[in-house]
Amino acid sequence: MSRTESAPGNGPVADARGLVKQFGERRVLDGLDLTVRRGEFVALLGRSGSGKSTLLRVLSGVDTEIGGEVTLAGRVSMAFQQPRLLPWRRVWRTISLGLRTDRPREVAVRALDEVQLADRADVWPRTLSGGEAQRVSLARALVREPDLLLLDEPFGSLDALTRRSMHRLVGELWRRHRPGVLLVTHDVDEALALADRVLVLADGRIAAEHRVPGPGSDDRPRGSADLTALRARVLTDLGVDDHEAA
Amino acid sequence: MRPGLAAGRWASPVVLLLVWQLGSSTGLVPPRKLPAPTVVWQAAVGVALNGQLGAGLAVSLRRMLIGFVVGALIGATLGVLTGLLRWADASLDPIMQMVRNVPLFGLIPLLILWFGIGELPKLVLIALAAGLPIYLNVHAGIRDADPLLVEASAVLGYSRWQRVRHVVLPGAASHTLVGVRLGVASAWLALVVAETIATDSGIGYMINNARDFLRTDVVIVGLLVYALVGLVIDTVVRLVQAWVLRWRAS
Numbered sequence: 407m408s409r410t411e412s413a414p415g416n417g418p419v420a421d422a423r424g425l426v427k428q429f430g431e432r433r434v435l436d437g438l439d440l441t442v443r444r445g446e447f448v449a450l451l452g453r454s455g456s457g458k459s460t461l462l463r464v465l466s467g468v469d470t471e472i473g474g475e476v477t478l479a480g481r482v483s484m485a486f487q488q489p490r491l492l493p494w495r496r497v498w499r500t501i502s503l504g505l506r507t508d509r510p511r512e513v514a515v516r517a518l519d520e521v522q523l524a525d526r527a528d529v530w531p532r533t534l535s536g537g538e539a540q541r542v543s544l545a546r547a548l549v550r551e552p553d554l555l556l557l558d559e560p561f562g563s564l565d566a567l568t569r570r571s572m573h574r575l576v577g578e579l580w581r582r583h584r585p586g587v588l589l590v591t592h593d594v595d596e597a598l599a600l601a602d603r604v605l606v607l608a609d610g611r612i613a614a615e616h617r618v619p620g621p622g623s624d625d626r627p628r629g630s631a632d633l634t635a636l637r638a639r640v641l642t643d644l645g646v647d648d649h650e651a652a
Numbered sequence: 653m654r655p656g657l658a659a660g661r662w663a664s665p666v667v668l669l670l671v672w673q674l675g676s677s678t679g680l681v682p683p684r685k686l687p688a689p690t691v692v693w694q695a696a697v698g699v700a701l702n703g704q705l706g707a708g709l710a711v712s713l714r715r716m717l718i719g720f721v722v723g724a725l726i727g728a729t730l731g732v733l734t735g736l737l738r739w740a741d742a743s744l745d746p747i748m749q750m751v752r753n754v755p756l757f758g759l760i761p762l763l764i765l766w767f768g769i770g771e772l773p774k775l776v777l778i779a780l781a782a783g784l785p786i787y788l789n790v791h792a793g794i795r796d797a798d799p800l801l802v803e804a805s806a807v808l809g810y811s812r813w814q815r816v817r818h819v820v821l822p823g824a825a826s827h828t829l830v831g832v833r834l835g836v837a838s839a840w841l842a843l844v845v846a847e848t849i850a851t852d853s854g855i856g857y858m859i860n861n862a863r864d865f866l867r868t869d870v871v872i873v874g875l876l877v878y879a880l881v882g883l884v885i886d887t888v889v890r891l892v893q894a895w896v897l898r899w900r901a902s
Contacts, residue, residue: 466807483808490804494822494899503818504810530899550809 408477416444419479419554419586420465426473426610427460434460436610437474442586444479444553449589449597451644452607458590461607462558465588480553487559489543491531498527501546517549518542520582521575537568541575548579555585561596573599594640598633606643614643687869695869696876704858709877711854712843715771716885719778720839724832727783728790731831735794735824736816745791752784756838757845764850774846781842782835789831793824829893836889840882 420442427435434457442448452458463469464476466484492500501517502510511527518524521541531539540560547555557576561569577600580587591597597604598618606614616639619632669689675681676688683691699705730748733740756777763773797820805815847856855874862870894901 468803468806484804486800486804488800490800492801492818492822494825495818499818504805504808504814532899546808 408475416446417479418442418477419444420482420588421477422461422465422474423476424474425461425464425476427457427464427469427471428473433610435464435472438607438611440605440612442554442588444586445584446603447580447587447589447601448603448605449591449601450605450607451591451594451597451640453644454592456607457610458607459558462556462588462590465554466556478554481550482554482556483547483550483552484556484558485540485543485547485560487562489531489539491534491539491542491546493531495531496528497523497531497534497542500531501542501549505549513549514545517545520548520579521545537564537572540564540572544572544576544579548583548585551583552585555580555587557587557589557591559591561593562591569596576600594637594644597640598637604636604640606640608643608645614640616640684866684868687872692869692872692876695867696873699858699870699873705873705877708853708855708858708874709881712847712856713881715774715778715846715854716839716843719775719843720782720836722775723779723781723783723839724786724835726779727786727831727835728828731787731790731828732794732821735791736820748784748787751780752788756781756784756842760845760849769850774843774851777846778839778842782839785834785838786828786831789827789834790824793827793831794820796827797823825896829889829896833886833889833893836885837882840878840885844878 418441420440422438422440425435425438425440426433438457438461440461450458450461460469462484464472465478466482467478491497492503495503498511498514498518501514505513507513515524515527518527521544523538523541523545526534526538526542531542534542543560547557561572564572573596587601589597589600601618604616604618605612608614616636618636672681672686673689676683676686676691681688687695696705730744734745734748735741759780760773760777763776767773767776801819801823802815805819810818844856847854848860851857851860855877859871859874862868862874
């Protein structure tokens with residue numbers, strides 16, 4: 407794996423070539439190629455066990471025992487499926503830890519303000535609701551000003567209403583900060599609502615790729631004819647027929 | 653617990669005390685075996701006024717404090733080392749496991765041979781009693797660190813020191829405090845045992861001395877003081893525990 411300081415313009419922030427990851431006999435990633443550019447919102451779909459989380463562990467730098475080439479430009483940051491906040495640190499501390507700044511509190515409160523939680527800076531994470539904790543986790547990822555933001559099913563455990571407002575929030579934050587985003591999800595509608603590009607991971611590589619028409623955020627009108635057709639195609643790629651999924 | 657029941661918990665000790673007093677007043681309980689509560693109370697006032705109690709308590713508490721602090725520091729340091737560093741674990745933990753399996757009070761003859769009958773063997777015994785449970789629990793607490801949080805700290809760019817300071821050690825706090833409570837109880841017990849063997853000061857000395865003069869009342873006063881101080885120390889540790897783990901309360 408190699409890291410460069412920063413990518414110019416809208417160059418790639420993550421570039422993987424021929425990525426191989428093996429657990430015993432099983433090749434979870436098998437010659438995977440993937441590029442995420444700055445400012446681009448990419449959704450990665452796949453059935454469970456398809457290697458989505460493994461890929462994120464590689465891109466986040468946690469797993470370095472891999473075959474192939476990975477080039478990351480600039481900073482990488484991540485929001486996890488479980489928020490993984492430090493239960494024993496106040497919310498603002500949990501956000502600012504690991505940052506190099508003279509005014510950690512100020513920076514943290516500003517980041518919390520972006521997710522409408524500035525008033526919760528001094529509470530213990532345990533007192534937050536699931537949606538709030540996930541917003542804090544998002545603020546913690548964004549405060550690092552990442553060039554590449556990895557989102558590992560961060561909305562999976564939220565109720566439907568909270569999930570919708572999180573989608574809008576992520577869209578807003580993405581437009582404001584313009585990192586390259588790789589969102590891992592198993593929710594096709596979520597992928598189509600948020601991403602410019604949808605990838606389907608199967609058999610350890612990118613099996614299909616679709617451009618999503620429209621402005622690229624949650625304010626895209628749902629249920630347009632284009633999207634309905636695309637949704638059906640993505641579901642077919644995933645090996646699910648529409649009735650089964652609905 | 654309902655408030656009525658909580659108040660009811662005081663009833664049985666009070667009844668016991670009354671029965672004891674009644675038994676003594678009617679002559680059913682021989683005063684040589686068990687003096688009346690009023691007599692014990694007078695003895696308590698007596699040793700408090702003549703300075704015996706204060707002096708003894710000061711010596712005992714000092715022993716406890718020094719022995720406990722030294723033992724706790726060594727135990728916690730070793731626990732952190734073996735918890736964090738593989739080579740420390742491989743080299744030190746087997747020794748600690750061996751020491752742990754030696755019955756503590758079985759060491760007393762050896763400690764006397766090594767350190768004589770002065771203060772040192774008593775302090776060593778108390779330090780061992782405090783240090784072992786603290787070592788074991790700190791070690792287990794660090795080993796138990798949440799791998800998800802550790803992984804997150806790597807992705808979010810914490811330094812190694814920040815990871816230890818803000819993720820691993822706070823994660824071990826709950827285990828550690830269990831170790832401290834066990835250590836305190838065990839050290840207090842070690843103090844009582846150490847003070848019954850060759851001693852010329854402390855609450856244990858007061859008790860032994862009273863036995864020689866057949867002052868059962870003073871012996872009972874000494875035991876009550878041991879119990880009371882043990883209770884106070886445990887309460888203090890519980891308060892510390894509640895404060896350290898305050899993030900858990902909702």
